[in-house]
Structure formats: structure tokens, C-alpha cells
Amino acid sequence: MSCIAEEYYIAVDLGATKTRIALCTRSEIIEKTVYYTPKHGDEYTIAESIYNTVVTKWKNLVSNIKAVGIASIGPLDIKEGKVVHASNVPIRNFELLRPLVKKFKKPVYVVNDCVAAAWGEKYYGDAVNYDNFIYLTLSTGVGAGVVVDGNLLIGKMGNAHEVGHIVIDFTSDLQCGCGGRGHWEVFSGGANTHKVLKYLAERIDITGYSELKERVLKGEQIDAKTMFDYFRKGDPLAKKAVDLYIQATSAGIASIVNVYDPELVIIGGSIFLNNIDVLYEPIVSRIRENIVTNPPIIKPTRLGDDVGLYGALAIAVYTPRKIIEIQGRLINEIIGVTL
Ligand SMILES: [Zn+2]
Structure with missing residues (x-):
């Protein structure tokens, strides 16, 4: 860093496996660090790990945050x-907000990761000129952040747009992690790839030899990456499974397009971004069969793995009015500033 800015922001992308933290200016990420999210400890361990990382890494700049x-x-x-x-x-x-406001003595805003990512697209990504858009992630799970008429939708607990639990097939036997059946996330969440493959291997007739089927029936755990590798090699079970992935995903996207009427749908998440060549065209063409509004533009995020960090940065710099209403009073109580 050759010149020191007067104002910095800290962006945190807190995931189940990894925590990514970035030192940022208003306009960009300057430096970032990644570590494994603590698995043991008490309700304050994760907040402490965030604070300690920032202080260790950017000691001289903490007062400028x-x-x-x-x-x-x-x-x-x-x-x-x-x-x-x-x-x-x-x-x-x-806990996140209370201990971190106490330690930083600055406003700390906590938002659902997909909701934040949508706000990141509005200020740093491809949604800059849009007031109606959806950010969708297709990864271990399925989630979305939604902006309607320029407003970031939050929900009563901050958990709006759990779109992964939209019922795609109410006759399905496949059980979602939440306990429901036939939810979008059962078909399109990477955590459930093995479940879908096992279901298909046991119940669907497949023409020709499938090495993948043999491995599944032997009880091997197969992840999404392996499934797509087999698809590219022409394996018939992988073809059935990827077809099902495409059908479920296009049904899910068509449903959220019909509900929110977006101009733009931006898709991120490792499963989608690593398999755009396989997924993009068929998903887009199938969506058109099931929507009642003008088709939105559908495109991959160009923020890649940093979409969560840009989301967190957008929340810190361009804090939505609704978030200030919800979290401002608590922040004010702790540090005595009026937001
Ligand atoms: Zn579910």
C-alpha cells in the first residue's frame, strides 16, 4: 500500500467453512485474508476471531476504520x-454485532450473505443501473438476495428469500436438509448431489454402462464436481442427474422471476460458475417456457469469489436505510452515536 487512505472499511464474508476478511476503501478491496471459521468455542469465539484477525493484520489502520x-x-x-x-x-x-461494535467502537452491520451479495452487485457489480434484480447463488445450498424498486428486501428476521426451499416437486420423495420434500435445494444444492445420484441410480433405468452408477451403488460419496466431471465424459447417470439439475434450477428461477419481476438475474456460486458451459444455455432457454413476465437478462456474476466481500463492503459503505432502522439503535446503545 503506497498511500494511506483516510477512511477504511472492513468487509467480512462469514461462511460455514471459511471466513474471508478484506480491508477496503469505499470503492475497492485493498487486501484480503482467509481462514477456517472456528469450529469450537462459545458464542463469542467467531466474533473474537474476526476482531483479532483485523487487529493483527492491519494494526496501524484500525483507528481509520x-x-x-x-x-x-x-x-x-x-x-x-x-x-x-x-x-x-x-x-x-x-453473537456478531454486539461484541464487534464493542471492540471496534464503530458501526458493524450484519446481513445474510445472499442479501449482502445483491447489494454488492448494485454498487460494485452488474446491477449498478438496475432497481429490480435478483442475485442467486448455486453452491452447497441455494439462496438469493432481492432488490425490488431499489429496496433491498430483508424480512422480519433478515432471512427473506430462502428460495432454496421453494417446492419444485410436491410429489417428490427427496428430502431437503430442512425436512421438507421436493425443495429446490434438494435438486440444486451441492450438499445434496449424492442423495440425488443415489435416488436416480436405484430407481431410474439407465441405458448403457455407467461407472458413476457403480460407484454410487457401492456407497461412495460423490460430490457435485465429480458428477460434472462424469457428465463431461458422457456417463449416462451423470447425464440424467445434470438434466434434473437443469430442470429444477430453471423451474426455481422461473418461480422467482414470476414472483419478483426482475430486469436482471445475476448468478454466482461455485456450481454455476464452474459449469457455465454446461448449465447456462439450457437453463436460460427453459426459464422462458415458464415465465409470465418479460424475460430478464440472466448473467453470471463477474465478482466471482469476492461477491460476498463486495456485498459486505456495500452494506458498510452504502448501508440500506432499513438496516440502519433495524440495527442502528443497538449500535447507538453500545457506542453512543446516532446513525
Ligand atoms: Zn428445504
């Missing part, structure tokens, strides 16, 4: 700025 934005896994209690009953993190309930 203006605000902190956190794009977090959920579910959230948005009023308290904490995570409650997280299903993928061993420390299932943990």
Missing part, C-alpha cells in the same frame, strides 16, 4: 445481529 459490514451465513436474528441455529457450523448460535 469507518464501519464494518458482515455478510453472514444464516439463519440470522437481524435485530440482534447474531446467528441462530446455523445448520452447517458446529457453534450453532453466536
